[in-house]
Amino acid sequence: MFELTALNFFILAAFGVFIGLLGSALGIGGGIFMVPFLVLALDLPIHQAVAASLVAIVATSSAVAAVNVERGLANIRLGVTLEVTTALGSILGALVAHRLPAQAVQLLFAFTLFPVSALMFLKGRRGLSAPRRPAPAAAGPSAFDSSFFDPAAGAQTPYAVKNMAPASAVSFFAGSLSGLLGIGGGIVQVPLMNLLCGVPMKAAAATSNFIIGVSAAASAYVYFRKGLVPLELTAVIVVGVLLGSFLGIYALYRARSEKLQLVFAALTLLVAVKMLLKAL
Amino acid sequence: MFSEKTFAKLIQRTLLAGVFLSLFLLLAGFGLSLTGSPAGGALLRAGLLALLLTPAARVTMLVYGYWRCGEYYFALASFVVLGLLGVSILI
Numbered sequence: 001m002f003e004l005t006a007l008n009f010f011i012l013a014a015f016g017v018f019i020g021l022l023g024s025a026l027g028i029g030g031g032i033f034m035v036p037f038l039v040l041a042l043d044l045p046i047h048q049a050v051a052a053s054l055v056a057i058v059a060t061s062s063a064v065a066a067v068n069v070e071r072g073l074a075n076i077r078l079g080v081t082l083e084v085t086t087a088l089g090s091i092l093g094a095l096v097a098h099r100l101p102a103q104a105v106q107l108l109f110a111f112t113l114f115p116v117s118a119l120m121f122l123k124g125r126r127g128l129s130a131p132r133r134p135a136p137a138a139a140g141p142s143a144f145d146s147s148f149f150d151p152a153a154g155a156q157t158p159y160a161v162k163n164m165a166p167a168s169a170v171s172f173f174a175g176s177l178s179g180l181l182g183i184g185g186g187i188v189q190v191p192l193m194n195l196l197c198g199v200p201m202k203a204a205a206a207t208s209n210f211i212i213g214v215s216a217a218a219s220a221y222v223y224f225r226k227g228l229v230p231l232e233l234t235a236v237i238v239v240g241v242l243l244g245s246f247l248g249i250y251a252l253y254r255a256r257s258e259k260l261q262l263v264f265a266a267l268t269l270l271v272a273v274k275m276l277l278k279a280l
Numbered sequence: 281m282f283s284e285k286t287f288a289k290l291i292q293r294t295l296l297a298g299v300f301l302s303l304f305l306l307l308a309g310f311g312l313s314l315t316g317s318p319a320g321g322a323l324l325r326a327g328l329l330a331l332l333l334t335p336a337a338r339v340t341m342l343v344y345g346y347w348r349c350g351e352y353y354f355a356l357a358s359f360v361v362l363g364l365l366g367v368s369i370l371i
Contacts, residue, residue, distance in 0.1 A: 055331065055332065058332055058334065058335060059302075062298055062299050062331070062334045063295075063299050065295055065338075066291075066295035066296045067292070070288055070289070070292045076288075077351075080339075080342055080354055080358050080361060081354070081357050083357075083361045084357055084360050084361055087361055087364040087365065091364065091371070094368075095371065143353070214335045214338075214339060214361060214365065217332055217334075217365065217368075219368070220332055221332065221365070221369045224328075224332065225369070225371065229328065231321065231325060231328070232313075232324065235306050235309065235327060235328060238306060238327075238328065239303065239306055239310075242299060
């Protein structure tokens with residue numbers, strides 16, 4: 001049983017700050033690190049770890065999205081459309097997870113982290129080596145097309161959004177992962193919007209952050225109603241996450257996220273191996 | 281006139297209000313827990329609930345905003361998301 005001592009309080013709050021910074025920098029909720037941390041370091045049952053992670057993702061998303069919406073980085077029309085299937089998948093994922101034994105969820109989590117790690121590595125490497133190309137033009141202008149001011153380029157960056165039908169289907173999968181494993185789904189949403197829809201990386205990360213708040217909340221309600229959210233522990237993490245998110249929004253606005261992606265790819269691989277060993 | 285900028289501001293303020301209300305309740309809850317007051321736990325619970333309801337409040341504002349802008353497709357999409365959130369609360 002987890003006990004909230006002064007030391008645990010500061011460790012959890014510091015970890016929350018780290019997760020908040022991560023969310024601001026990469027547009028992900030941080031669940032891929034939070035769930036393993038709670039399970040491996042604090043020995044928390046995985047269902048409770050998933051529940052705590054989902055609440056923390058809502059915190060990251062709400063704090064970061066507030067600023068991204070004002071800056072025009074998050075594409076709200078695209079976000080709310082993808083939220084329909086994401087939320088649906090998220091609810092179903094949470095209901096399935098509740099019926100699965102802890103070991104099965106841990107195994108599933110570990111196996112999910114391997115491709116996530118590879119994806120992060122490839123994304124980070126491509127970002128560092130290849131020049132940034134504009135997205136190919138869509139067949140015609142759509143209501144989802146948008147633009148944002150990129151401080152790195154010092155100019156307004158317009159973009160066209162394409163492939164909405166397949167993107168909605170993949171979003172359902174991202175939502176299911178969120179509800180099942182407490183990982184937000186940003187790790188699927190960001191490459192989905194970037195590679196399939198043609199949304200520039202910064203706008204994709206911001207829009208993903210906007211979406212994952214709803215998908216995490218949809219499944220968090222299910223966990224909350226079933227009494228699986230560890231109250232004090234989650235509250236400490238949330239306070240840390242909110243502080244980290246606000247710090248990250250201002251500190252990392254101009255930072256290039258590609259180098260971070262490579263570091264986190266290696267870290268995710270390590271976490272995957274650890275989770276696999278724990279589950280077996 | 282309900283401009284795009286006003287709409288963005290509305291969404292931003294809704295999210296920030298939820299986040300700061302939650303943060304206030306959580307910090308107050310920790311403070312009361314330290315003094316041994318039983319209200320501490322209730323405030324922590326209320327803080328987490330406020331946070332969890334923030335995305336639903338944001339989606340409600342999307343329904344309102346898109347309706348005001350006459351973008352009924354997006355108002356409907358937002359309404360469906362709100363309905364799904366409602367279902368997940370009741371499950």
